[in-house]
Amino acid sequence: MQSQQGNKFTIPIGPQHPALKEPEHFEFNVDGELVTGASVRLGYVHRGIEKGTENRSFVQSMYLLERVCGICSHVHATAFCLGVERLAEIEAPPRAQAIRVLVAELERIHSHMLWLGVGAHEAGFDTLFMYSWRDRETVLNLLEDITGNRINYSTNVLGGVKCDIDREQAAAIRQGLDFLEERTTHYLDVVTSDMMFLRRTRGVGVMTYDESQRLGAVGPTARASGVARDLRVDAAYAAYDKYPVNLVTETAGDLEARFVVRIKELFESFRVIRAVLDDLPEGDLTTRMPRRVKEGDTISRVEAPRGELFYYIKSNGTDTAERVKVRTPTLPNMASVLTLAVGHQLADMPMILVGIDPCFSCNDRMVSVKGTLDSQCWTWEQLRQYGIEYYR
Amino acid sequence: MSAETALQTASELLEQWAKEATTPEPFRLDVVIEPDDLLAAVKALRDASWGYLSTITGVDLGVEAGEFELLYHFSNGAALATLRVRTPRDNPSVPSVCGIIPTATLYEREIIEMFGISVEGTPNTDRLFLPDDWPDGVYPLRKDYIYDDPTAQA
Amino acid sequence: MNTLRAVIALLFFPGGLFILFAGMAYEWVDRKLIARFQNRIGPRWFQPLADSIKLLAKEEVIPTDVNAILFVVLPVIALAGALASALYVPIIGLEPSYSFSGDLIVTLYLLSLLTLCTGLAGANTLDRFSLVGATRALTQMFSYEAPVLLALLGPAIVAESWKISVISEYAKSHWLIITQPIGFLVAVIGLMGKLEMPPFDAPEAETEIVAGALTEYSGRGLALFHLGKSVELMVGLTLVTAFYLGGVANPLLFFAKTLMLLVVVAGVQSLLTRLRIEQTVGLWWRYGALLALAQFLVMIAYEGVA
Amino acid sequence: MTLNLDKPWQPVLDKIKTWARINSPWAIHFNSGSCNGCDIEILATLTPRYDLERFGVKLQGSPRHADILICTGPVTRQARDRLVRIYEQMPEPKFVVAVGSCALSGGVFQGCYNVMGGIDKVLPVDAYIPGCPPRPEAIIDGLVKLLTQLQEGAAPEQNEGENTSAAAVEGAEIQLDAQANGEAK
Known part of the structure; x- marks a missing residue:
């Protein structure tokens, strides 16, 4: 599970994104078209x-x-x-x-x-x-x-x-x-x-x-x-x-x-x-x-x-x-996505994501994860700040 | 390896730490161990390539019992080995198994968020599965968490 | 009298309104064909018109932190470029409204304006998806521009003129699709790449970067870009037909020919999987450009002999 | 962007505008906590058997391009902000369609701690499509009903829409705070 930090350009996929009909938030750090890191924020469908x-x-x-x-x-x-x-x-x-x-x-x-x-x-x-x-x-x-x-x-x-x-x-x-x-x-x-x-x-x-x-x-x-x-x-x-x-x-x-x-x-x-x-x-x-x-x-x-x-x-x-x-089965498979993502083209991301047949409503009934082990986690403040910048 | 032999192997592997070993259902082995022995037991299973970690279940045994129970489920074909670890309610803590099984981080984070059990040495403890505006110190799967439904009709 | 004719040519026929409506008609045929290939019923005949009017009447959100003037002006330039290019091509087989020697080159550059504007618009909006979309759009533009130019220059060389009307007159008696099949192929595929149609739609790949460079556009800007694209589809089809499929003819026959071409284009769109951007570029420079160049050299050698 | 023309033209222009709007509803789909059942039925409406494109409906990826926000599922706390944000990004005029029992009221998830209730707790909803999940036919019917309403002029341009949503969000937040205080024992 390797992922690099300090990348300048991040492509978010989700929570609203045409590739995923379900609201999950993936972030791919890209260098040109090449993905250098991936992380995920689940929990949008967490219902308890x-x-x-x-x-x-x-x-x-x-x-x-x-x-x-x-x-x-x-x-x-x-x-x-x-x-x-x-x-x-x-x-x-x-x-x-x-x-x-x-x-x-x-x-x-x-x-x-x-x-x-x-x-x-x-x-x-x-x-x-x-x-x-x-x-x-x-x-x-x-x-x-x-x-x-x-x-x-x-x-x-x-x-x-x-x-x-x-x-x-x-x-x-x-x-x-x-x-x-x-x-x-x-x-x-x-x-x-x-x-x-x-x-x-x-x-x-x-x-x-x-x-x-x-x-x-x-x-x-x-x-x-x-x-x-x-x-x-x-x-x-x-x-x-x-x-x-x-x-x-x-x-x-x-x-x-x-x-x-x-x-x-x-x-x-x-x-x-x-x-x-x-x-x-x-x-x-x-x-x-x-x-x-x-x-x-x-x-x-x-x-x-x-x-x-x-x-x-x-x-x-x-x-x-x-x-x-x-x-649910999506959870153990999620780790594979984040590992596989690194080193691939951005264009392959939706395919790899969907490759495990993710089902986030299953996944989220209870749990949310931050994928790659050594990738940094965002605090709410950072996320909020990022969101404000992104949607400005 | 048939399920019976697998369970036999597991019970031999875990024998030295087991405080109590039961078979509540066919093809299941429940082993009660001390939190301090958890890492050694998990490592033993891992080194023997005995199945994979299915998930970690947290159970609140209730306020009177004053304990949480964590269940580490290992699956190997039809055979299921469960490590049961108990930790007191007032200061719940278990060691992290992420050093041995990296993917356990997902399950451990669930435990941290839902029960407020501190997992020593887990690589990531940020709030991630509950909503961002969830109040601190509130753990929804604890038995003393009572939810007032704001949408309930009177 | 001449002024009046010029005004009519510019605003109504064959330029201006007529081109817009014709472009929408082509877009509808394209969408309908794809829907039929996919076993669906497809949109109604007035769909592109309704889409355009609706978008024009919608609120236009201009994001803060963008250059507002550019944001508003770019779609206008894009559409204007596409419309202007229509003046030099034999729309539905009629004589072009304007013509001068070398108008082929001018037309090709006017046709590139749309992509250029799309790219700039994406880069202007500062949205992540738009930026990636803009990068891809411009990358793709640089890769297909050369082969398409070469493919369209082939006819120009045999006709010994860089004037569209002369070439299409020459093509009337010489079906260039037979003598220059590779050029035809490259021209059609290049046209698809130009219009970012599947399988070359990486710049606006919905599943990766939402709507590419135009993600942040709403209302009028989006409508103008859409119209620009429709017009360009029509102009492109007209050019290829005029050059390769028997040149100018009576309007009905010419129209039928462009439709035939559109069927082929729609078939390719629904048959193929989207290429990654590096695959698109690779395809062009490895095969498209080289094939067109080879054809070009053969042509020159042949001309030299003859 | 309205054209400043003389009065006699205005009714005609309005008619054309309404006609265009009815015939070209572009939709965006957001799942705010649904079980997926409704989502796949919405996707199914695009496929050959139902083919929404024949009514001019296109599923768009960017909120900026869309006219109709199709929501599924109960609103979870985490998704609420995103839902509002997407709504606010959409250009006027915009409409909200709630699809499925959960989107209407919270459905079976009523009483779960992370569920805020139906979509109308957060956004002003123009059309409700019940069912668990509603059949694609029902979804199409709901959309068409919304459009017919538009023709009759029953659904005016929602310039006050944003205020309503903001108020709803504020209300929800107050509720949340109260709840949080109640829970933290």
Whole structure:
């Protein structure tokens, strides 16, 4: 993590900036077009959700935690449900677990396609952005068909799920997947063979295996560097032991590898969803959930589209959680961005930033960081002064 | 390395500092240690390349208990090792693990801001995750922090 | 009588208002085509007009700490330069309003004014994004100016005149796209670079530096720059068509030819990823300039023989 | 910048101005603490299925170019200043659209310590689009409703807008101080 100080020219990205649809503040020190240092100020989306869970019942917290992040709302709810269910010593019925997997994989497809579009947009390739978002509407349609909402679907309830899948819906999903599979093959072709696009991705933002290990990267970002780390494989939760996932890794560690890993994961998702549909267990959707949850603590980890999502839940025997800790995948990946930024062109910054698929609303539920270790921190006074100068 | 052997290795690595070791759930190992032993324990895990630091959780055990508990979660595949460290409420302090695991700075800063626990030797202690106009000495995740909602309807 | 004709030519047709509206029409076609290529419906036909009027009617914020006179005057110069250049080119295939020997060079320099003004405007505003945008705009200007000049000089040499009307008259009987394909290619790509269209839009790359040099401009200034760019698009297309695609012809045919060219330009815009600024510059000096120069030398050698 | 013309021209000019404004609303998007759900739906309105460009809406990066400020999410303390600053940077006439339940009232985040409440606690809002998140169709509908309002002359030029926002901010600050004092035990 090296970064230099004393640079004269700083390019701020955020909190309002077209590259990031979310308000975070990055600062890049540049020497001409070359980035010589990077730092980040988070906290613009910090809402205090962890404290919020302490005065809400478990059921209410579900809805709060689902809105930690709009893109991966299902995995947050799944992680919380699985944890609380374990504490309450109940288990959701097999059909519910299978549907959780199904929705989680649909969500992964939606998230990865969204990311593909945003990544292309950052590179200035708007046509790919438009195409991938057009095709993403297919997944949103399916999700809406199953759950009733395009985003924030609230599929999970404590003790099971609330939406069933009937034969028509299953047929619709299969049809949608066939279409998407064809499109995804095309996108894989585009990101690996479009020369202009490769000029912006190949060899850019390389994170080696060792660096990735050292910085504790998770999810597709780590897998693009060859780190075989996927909770769906390592510690199968919900029904992933029944519908196994194959690990997708690449070794290059550059932006191209991150594109490829995510697109290849789409194929895995298609396969898993088909497996779930082929072999959907019969039975109830929910089990009875006690209002009070036994005292104790648990750790619940699930693989969000962006990487390992970590929940620590502590119950004190009432209907309210004593402590809920959420560690989202963007946070460990953030360190990699700030390290990778140094030495690259300013033009690559949005790409590298987006390369980890950052989700700041996830990130900020609780924490904000100042990235590079030895870079100086700004006091509020400095920041304010800077802001005044900047916006004058 | 299967999860069982991983946990076996971890418990052997941490044995000399463990005041108490439990397995609250399958694939989990909780080891209670003294704050002074924290660095040595973390280093042992690090040197053995045992997993990676998932996060650090702070828990306020309540005013009566008079203690905070910090949980250092290490993940290794399905196996989870947790180092539990307790520190008194009136003068909360733990050593920083940033010298061993640089990325821990993010988690440590969260602890500092949210609980007011001083982390000795952490490279950066500036306020960074709470808003800039947040009052000093107010730690939102402490149990005695009561929030008056300004927008609540009467 | 002559004075009246001159005034009309300047203010209404083919200069002035007509150019503005025609420029907006071309801009609309460009945006619509890109939208269609991207599977969208795209803007309505009056969109550029509505944008311009709205911007003209909007409040203009002049930041403190900038040279206010420059801030206000630069967009005017930019638009004036673009409009003036239109007087020397055969708009929709008609004879240029004004013409003198050597007007090709003058036109090219008038066309550069827009970029120059953009750069200066960015440097004037003291905003970080504007400064980077200005640097990039000027860097890009220096890289594409030479190849474009060479590409347009090719026709001038074979026509043995530096007068646009003579060249386009010559081009009527010689389709130069066949004899000078490289020159045509360089001219079209250079035009895109000049207008900062994707993939050469690094100077205003939205995802990096917001809106580049024009970040701080609002209202009237922004409108004038936008109009200037539309006019330049039209003038550029006209020049390339007149030089390479069969010269002056009847207005309808000429219009169709420029539209064809615009389809190609829009296709390239929607097909390619934005180049980094150093890639843009590299592309120009490594390939564009050299190719144009090679063509140029061949041309001279050929002329010498003939 | 208004043209100083004789009276008879004024109504015509006004009509043209209004027409242009309705047909060319350039928007800027700011997330003041949203969960992202609304943000991606706003982005989705630009994509082929919805294509906001056919109404002339362009998403702009610079506040200086924008007419409409589209806000999502509850206002967090940290984002509040930025929100106001962006609003103040926008040239007149300007409009604010609050998208999503959180932007309307704070939504599920009501009662969280870092959340100030809805956008209207900070800025004068011209149109509210409810939903969690609102569908892209709803967002388009909301924008179009705002524009229709403009046509009917219901939404006048907001020259008093800045005062309102400043007052709101001041109010919020007082609230904050009171809160801070209350909390610091």
